[in-house]
Amino acid sequence: MSELLRVLVVDDDFRVAAMHAAALERVRGCQVVGKARTLAEARELLATRSVDLVLADEYLPDGSGADLVGASDASVLMVTAADSWERVRRALARGAVGYIVKPFAMSQLLERIADYSRFHEAAVRADRPATQAEIDDLTALLRSRPLTRMPKGRSTITAQAVAALLRTHQGPMTAIAVAEEVGVSRATAQRYLADLVDEQLVTLSLRYGTHGRPEHSYEWSR
Known part of the structure; x- marks a missing residue:
């Protein structure tokens, strides 16, 4: 497993995908390995490339981004406008590492990715069994930051x-x-x-x- 956090961005809007990818490249230790606009494209990339984390939109032309949770060894962070409790519950119950509802401040997404990158790096570097305290510290990284929504009046x-x-x-x-x-x-x-x-x-x-x-x-x- 690479120490670099290899990320796949999945969003049917190519402008959003490009913006997220460009922002992610600014996070230390993070590498964008591909962008997909459909569920089928995402599955193909997951089958042919090494991916550690997927940023997935819920609404895709051929299905739900939440279907990528558990489809490979990659973790999935939902980044979507889908805010119904049923969709949130389903994604988290399947094992998504987080669920971020658009709109949000880009800086907050980058902080969440940086936290996950530290989680990934620590797990990769470990050469011995993990203690419970270490596991608790690592999982706390994924829950430690409340997201700041986009300022009122912004589109x-x-x-x-x-x-x-x-x-x-x-x-x-x-x-x-x-x-x-x-x-x-x-x-x-x-x-x-x-x-x-x-x-x-x-x-x-x-x-x-x-x-x-x-x-x-x-x-x-x-």
Whole structure:
């Protein structure tokens, strides 16, 4: 078993999958080994690649992401908008290591992944039988962080659109340019950009415009 935490991202929205994958690559010891948009694609990748953790959406075109729980040796963390108690109960009862409901702050997901990475690393490095205290300490890592929901008034779709635009754009962009591309006001764009800066996914810098006036620019942290 590799000390690297090898992650498979499963989401039918390629923009969400790409955003999650780009963010995960920033976690120490974490490696994204593939992205899948359907249950069938996920199963094929699980059969052909070494995977330690699956980030799975519940709603997939050909089935439920929870069906991946127990389908391989990989652990499954549900990251989904499905918030019914029945779906939560089913996924956790099957053995999912966690269930995160969208929308949420990306920084909180990264903290949860970092915790699981430490859990994985400790389990891989162990060369002797585990004590009960060690088991309790490791399992506590998976339950120690309450998730912070996305700030009130924010839209998951808009947040994803802003993040996807910056991630694929070559070079920095101003808030006005982002607003025009996404189709929102400058003030709205600035709020979402500030969230991405706080989560350290985007770098904020100061530059001078054509008339010599200072303006903020935003660039995806690659």
